[in-house]
Amino acid sequence: MENITEVSEFILLGLTDAPEMQVPLLVTFTLVYLLTVIGNLGMVLLILLDSRLHNPMYFFLSNLSLVDFCYSSTITPKVIDGFLVSSYKVISYNACVAQMFLFLLFANVENYLLASMAYDRYAAVCKPLHYPSIMTANACTSLIICCFVFGILTAVVDVADTFCLSFCKSNVIHHFFCDIPAIMTLTCSDKHINELIFFLLSSFNIFFALLIILISYLFIFITIFKKHSGEGYQKALLTCASHLTAVSIFYGTVIIRYLQPSSSHSMDQDKVESVFYTIIIPMLNPIVYSLRNREVKCAFKKVMEKVKHPLNSAF
Template sequence: MENCSGVRQFVLLGLSNAPEVNASLFVIFTLIYVVNVLGNLGMIVLIFWDSHLHTPMYFFLSHLSLVDLGYSSAVPPKAMAGLLTGDKVISYSACATQMFFFVAFATVENYLLALMAYDRYAAVCKPLHYTTTMTKSVSAQLAIGSYICGFMNSVFHIGDIFSLSFGTSNMVHHFFCDVPAVMALSCSDKHVSEVVLVLMSSFNIFCALLVILVSYLSIFITILKMPSTKGFQKALSTCTSHLAAVSIFYGTVIFMYLQPSSSHSMDTDKMASVFYTMVIPMLNPVVYSLRNKEVKKAFKKVFKKAKLSTRLEL
């Protein structure tokens, strides 16, 4: 503890020190971020605009897009500014704020994916009771609950991590204030904090995964019992896009946060984090727009209406 000092700012070492590599990364990150913002905002507007998409499934999907927009916007702007200007310094409070919103929105997404799986279970396995089970008020309460869980989890983690003392080194071996990277700088005994991180992350992930696995097990059993091939294909098509999003999200999360600190390689974590903070939020609207027939129909309606209005103006 005698080597501990008050840290007022951190230095994000980023992905590379080579200027030519940073220039290329800036262009790539900017393109990904623009696609991310346009894709998620477009999905939110589309669901709001088309009355056919005013169902619990698309209600949750609109919140998934909102959350993707939130936690992706907590990281890339600062990373892109650092690549462009070379300024890698981030204040103590800004680091805590970035980590807070990143953890909060990522946790909310975790629970939203579970809610979407439960919604598909109710639609496929209990179709006669679906309208009474998944009402607007129930859907809203479940969504609010996921936000409460996400932000409470973030408050807990931020309080735990930033109660630690930090040493003379303030060099964060990452391009943003991720939990393991900041925790590694502490000169306090962080064994308890590491255990708490793994336990809390495991609880959040496996609670959501349990709901998803039980829901899809029930769905597949129901699908296999369907006599109609058309009904089988329709039920399966409503689940494939969600399954793709679940696989991408949880595969990366488990790799990042459910391993002991001794197994962490900062370089590997950085590469995984690029995928996690930038690519996944961009992929979700792409996956749902390509794999979902109702979303495709809504997009076609928008384009037809835009094309018609353009012709009328001409």
């Protein structure tokens, strides 16, 4: 029988091993993570505090912000910790499994949340008179629950599909987190079926959600072009602008990263693409929704005025 020794820990090579890049990257990623935490938790708090934002659109947005915070917190602190450690970055087998599970969970929840938000925009633009009866509190809660159910099921299948393999070749991961393609390169088992399962499941999740988004926006644009009022046209378009921007950024990077042939992957290219969708996108979403949303801007000004008033009174 072949003597196989299973690994008990992995070594993450991180983004770069160049010593001169460690401090600049540490400062950059720390600032990015702070902006992510402040932006996303600030958005959740803003929506909770302002009663004008207590509607389905902002209910979904608050959940998206919370997921982005969790999504980033699964990856970024470990990356920052890697810049503080001069030696190799060790992660235990169980911690690697947990990181992969949480990353897949929140990534897939975000995927289906964006689809739910597209359906909400469809109901608001195409069925304005029936909108309150379509997007009820129960309907919104049910959609959120479905997003998490799909996220959990996908994460369980993908993690089981990956870690049922034997890892006896090496324990060095050429990445800064426990990503499935990077982990699968370390196996000494036949991984063709596992790679196929991962590809099919990823393709289904991405394109099913994307199909819902595209169909929703097809009806939205048909409705918009039927409007003869310039003001109505502009208002309808503005309600969708932020969501369309977030969708374009998210799906553009995810499709490039996961749905290209494995033979065309390079380690450095994978790392750059992964930085964008695991660390940068969670920071960008609250900025996109703040800059392109008048109601969010008004709510922020209102909260700031309330904060300034007691401070001015104290002095």
